[in-house]
Amino acid sequence: MRRNVAALHVRKRSLVYLACLLFCLSLFISACTGDSNNTSRSAGGASATATPAPAALNSLNWCGKPSEIFRDQASSHAQAVASKTTNLGPADDKPKTITDWNTVKQNLGFTIYLPKTLPAGTCLLNVSGSLRDPIFGSNFTITYVLPDQNALSFSQAPVRVKNVTFQCNVSQSSTSTGNAKATSTPSTSGGQESIQLCNGIRDQTNIVFSARGSTATLQQFFQNLQPDVDWTPAK
Incomplete structure (x- = not known):
C-alpha cells in the first residue's frame, strides 16, 4: 500500500510539472505567432470563413521533427500488468528502446482513451511510453x-x-501569482479559460490530461474519449 501511495504522489507531481511545461510552450508559440495571426485577421476583414471539419488523429501531422520514444525499463521490480508480456526480453534491469508501437500497445496492460477527432490544424508534438x-x-x-x-x-x-x-x-502555471493555490474553479484571463489538470478513470485506465477549459466542458470531453483510437500520425 505504501508503494501505491508513493507512486501516486510521484505521478501527480510529474504530471503537474508536465502541465506547467506545456503551458510555457503554448505561451512561447503564441508569442511567436501572434503577429501573423493579427495580420491574417486584418486581411480577412469581415468576410466569413467556413470552419474546417474535425480531423481524425491518424490524419494529423507532426508539429515538427517526429518525437516518439518508447522504453522498456525491464525492471525486475515492476508491478504486474493485466496483459501477458510478449516480444519482450528478460526483466534484467537493463532499459531498452522499443521502436515498434504494436509491441508497446500489446504490453501496456490497459486501454488507451483518446478523442476520436481534434480540430483541423492540430499537430502532434510528442508521444512516449514505458513498460x-x-x-x-x-x-x-x-x-x-x-x-x-x-x-x-x-x-x-x-x-x-x-x-x-x-x-x-x-494548473499553478496559469494562476496570476506564483504562490497562488490551484482550485477547481477556473479563472479567466484575457477572455480565455484557465489551463486545468484533470484526472479520472475509464474502465481500468487512469487518465490525467491537461487542457484549457471549464470543469464542466472538460468533464464532457473526458466522457467522450474513445478506446483504442489510432493516433499514429500521417507519414
Whole structure:
C-alpha cells in the first residue's frame, strides 16, 4: 500500500510539472505567432470563413521533427500488468528502446482513451511510453498542439487506486501569482479559460490530461474519449 501511495504522489507531481511545461510552450508559440495571426485577421476583414471539419488523429501531422520514444525499463521490480508480456526480453534491469508501437500497445496492460477527432490544424508534438517501470508499471503520454496554440496532453496508466472521482484543478502555471493555490474553479484571463489538470478513470485506465477549459466542458470531453483510437500520425 505504501508503494501505491508513493507512486501516486510521484505521478501527480510529474504530471503537474508536465502541465506547467506545456503551458510555457503554448505561451512561447503564441508569442511567436501572434503577429501573423493579427495580420491574417486584418486581411480577412469581415468576410466569413467556413470552419474546417474535425480531423481524425491518424490524419494529423507532426508539429515538427517526429518525437516518439518508447522504453522498456525491464525492471525486475515492476508491478504486474493485466496483459501477458510478449516480444519482450528478460526483466534484467537493463532499459531498452522499443521502436515498434504494436509491441508497446500489446504490453501496456490497459486501454488507451483518446478523442476520436481534434480540430483541423492540430499537430502532434510528442508521444512516449514505458513498460515494466518500477513505479508506474507502464504508462503512455501524448501531447498535441491545437490550432489556437494551446497544448492538449494526456498521460495514462493502469488503475492503481480505485474509486477516484473525476476532478480538475487549475494548473499553478496559469494562476496570476506564483504562490497562488490551484482550485477547481477556473479563472479567466484575457477572455480565455484557465489551463486545468484533470484526472479520472475509464474502465481500468487512469487518465490525467491537461487542457484549457471549464470543469464542466472538460468533464464532457473526458466522457467522450474513445478506446483504442489510432493516433499514429500521417507519414
